[in-house]
Amino acid sequence: MVNYPNGKKGIYKTDKTSASRRGMTLEKEINMTNAYYLDEGLANIHKKPTPITIVKVDYPARSAAKITEAYFQIPSTTDYNGIYRGKYIDFEAKESASKTSFPLESIHDHQISHLRDITKHGGIGFLIIRFTQKQVTYYVRATDLFDFLEKEKRKSIPLSWFEKKGYVIPESYVKPVDYLKIVDQLYIESEDK
C-alpha cells in the first residue's frame, strides 16, 4: 500500500522516466496515486478489498487463521470510493487491450446501477479507462456513460467516443494517474468562480 515513490521507499529511485512504469497495471498506479493523495492530505480514497465468500478456515495452533476454501464474488459496487474536498468520490477502473474500443462487458450491470445511484445522491461518479496499447488513460463522467448506453446499442465503446467525451488523465512521477486534476476542472474550479 505504501510503495509510492515519495522517497521513503527506494524502489523507483533509479528509474526517472514514467516510461519505466509502463509494465505496471492501472490498479497499481491508481493505488500509488491514492497513497500520494492520502499522504499529502489531499483526499482519502481507497480501493475496496476484493469481495470473497469464505467457506473454510483453519486455525492452526499458534498461527494466524488460514483460509483454505474461498471463492471470488461478483462485486456489487465499484472498486474505489472515498472523499475529496467534502465530496463523495466513486469510480471503477478498467484496462482495454483493444486499440479501437472498450468492451462494455468489462463493467458489470450492477456497477453501472451503482454509479447511477451515486450520481442521484450527489456523488461524483466516473470511470477510468486505459487503452494499454495506446498508453492513454481517460476519465469518463458517469453521466456521459449513461448517455452512451441510452443512445447506442453497441457492445463496446469506440475509441473515437473517448477522444470526444473523455478527459485524458495527466500522469506524473508521484501521481501516475492524477484523476483529481480532472475532478478539479469539472467540479471544483467551476464552483470557485
Add this chain to the structure above:
Amino acid sequence: MVNYPNGKKGIYKTDKTSASRRGMTLEKEINMTNAYYLDEGLANIHKKPTPITIVKVDYPARSAAKITEAYFQIPSTTDYNGIYRGKYIDFEAKESASKTSFPLESIHDHQISHLRDITKHGGIGFLIIRFTQKQVTYYVRATDLFDFLEKEKRKSIPLSWFEKKGYVIPESYVKPVDYLKIVDQLYIESEDK
C-alpha cells in the same frame, strides 16, 4: 444482501417483534438497514469486503476459481462508507459483551487515524457501539471519541460516557439500526433551519 424484511422475502414475516431479532449480530442488522436505505433511495452505504491476502488459487477445469490459501489482513480503513444526501459517511461498528464498558482494543489505531482524516476532509465519521447485554446501540461522533482519547488514558470507555455523549440509535422492524436518524438530527436538520 437482500434479506431485509420489505415483504419481498418472507423470512421475518412470522416474527413481528423486534425482540425476535435479538440473536442477530450488529453487522447483519446494519446490512439490513443499509439494504433498506438503498432500496428506498435514501442512501448508498455499504460494508466493505473483509481484506484478505490471497496466496494460492486453483483453477479447476470447468469450475470457478478456488482460493486455497489466504489470510486475513488488518483493515486499514473502517468497515462502512457511502453517501447520504450528498455527504460522505464513514463509520465502524462494534459490539461490547461487557455490561459496563467498551474495550478500546476493539478498534485498530489506523481506523481511528482514518476517522480523523475523514473528518478533516469534511466527511461525517462516527462509531456504532452496541452493548449486547444491555441491548442498547449508541451512535458516537468521531470527534467525541477523539476528545475522549485525548483526555483519558483508559483502555476502555465506560458505559456512563456513552450515556452522556452517545445517541441511542432507534430501531424499527425494517431499519433495525436506523443510524441515519441521528445523522439527520446532528447534521441535516440543523442545516435546514
